Amino acid sequence: MLEYTEEMARPFSSVTEYTPTTTKKKKNKNKRRFSDEQIKSLESMFESETRLEPRKKLQVAKELGLQPRQVAIWFQNKRARWKTKQLEQDYSILQANYDNLAAKYECLKKEKQALAIQLQKLNDLIKKPKEEGQCCGQVTVTNCNNDGDKGETTVKSDSEGQLSFSMGRSDDDSAIKTDYFGVEEEANLMSVVDPGDDSLTSPEDWRSLDSDGLFDQWNCGYPWWDFWS
DNA sequence: GTCCTATACCGCATTACATCA
DNA sequence: CCTGATGTAATGCGGTATAGG
Numbered sequence: 537m538l539e540y541t542e543e544m545a546r547p548f549s550s551v552t553e554y555t556p557t558t559t560k561k562k563k564n565k566n567k568r569r570f571s572d573e574q575i576k577s578l579e580s581m582f583e584s585e586t587r588l589e590p591r592k593k594l595q596v597a598k599e600l601g602l603q604p605r606q607v608a609i610w611f612q613n614k615r616a617r618w619k620t621k622q623l624e625q626d627y628s629i630l631q632a633n634y635d636n637l638a639a640k641y642e643c644l645k646k647e648k649q650a651l652a653i654q655l656q657k658l659n660d661l662i663k664k665p666k667e668e669g670q671c672c673g674q675v676t677v678t679n680c681n682n683d684g685d686k687g688e689t690t691v692k693s694d695s696e697g698q699l700s701f702s703m704g705r706s707d708d709d710s711a712i713k714t715d716y717f718g719v720e721e722e723a724n725l726m727s728v729v730d731p732g733d734d735s736l737t738s739p740e741d742w743r744s745l746d747s748d749g750l751f752d753q754w755n756c757g758y759p760w761w762d763f764w765s
Numbered sequence: 766g767t768c769c770t771a772t773a774c775c776g777c778a779t780t781a782c783a784t785c786a
Numbered sequence: 787c788c789t790g791a792t793g794t795a796a797t798g799c800g801g802t803a804t805a806g807g
Contacts, residue, residue, distance in 0.1 A: 567782055567795060590773085609796060612775075617794085619776095 570610070574600045578607070582614050 570578070577600055581588070588596065588611055597604040 569783065569794075587775095606795080608774080610794095612777095613794070613796085615775095616777075 570600075570602070574602065578610055578614070582611065582618075586615055586618070587611065 578596075581596065588607065593604050593607050596602075597607045600607070602610075
């Protein structure tokens with residue numbers, strides 16, 4: 537149901553005219569900013585509803601001494617400004633998320649490089665003959681998780697060739713020690729580490745692990761065992 | 766029921782003006 | 787006083803929805 541015509545509601549109709557040769561707007565010398573009182577009232581109405589019913593619009597216009605058209609335009613402009621503001625906020629959030637993600641990516645990249653070096657060292661090591669006395673060793677990996685908590689993982693190989701993992705917090709002497717697995721599961725580990733490289737798939741080779749800082753370069757935000765998950 | 770016209774309203778881009786540093 | 791930047795009221799246009807002939 538149409539309650540009034542746009543032309544009836546157009547403000548300043550007596551001063552807004554058009555030249556016969558062009559559609560360009562003529563200067564409107566009656567343009568006045570709305571009073572603080574009017575703005576305050578419109579703002580509070582916008583907070584409760586961003587669109588006005590035609591009847592409500594007429595009522596508001598009457599109350600504020602404005603033309604209904606002016607109220608409609610104010611709401612229209614207000615919606616546009618609000619949308620712009622929202623977009624800016626959304627952009628800020630996206631930007632923050634992106635920065636966070638980029639930082640994680642860089643971290644993972646460094647992690648990957650470190651692991652590649654470690655893998656190379658491991659490859660070199662397992663090629664050494666057992667006689668060289670490389671039967672026992674311990675490697676400690678310091679890392680931090682997503683919560684920023686530091687932790688460490690120790691990989692030990694004993695004279696029997698048993699591998700054991702202990703995990704705990706570096707700042708906590710009561711670190712929980714956990715035997716992770718024994719020789720019979722080493723083959724599984726090998727397939728996780730490098731399924732495409734049979735140079736690491738022999739349990740024999742793992743008995744020669746040494747602690748010459750293979751994992752020392754690890755110092756990123758993720759436990760190394762999550763890297764392949 | 767369908768088409769056509771008139772009207773109202775919207776979003777968007779832009780203009781015109783007021784205000785301020 | 788002048789000037790450029792900024793905020794905002796108002797305009798124009800294209801599109802959609804709806805009522806009535």
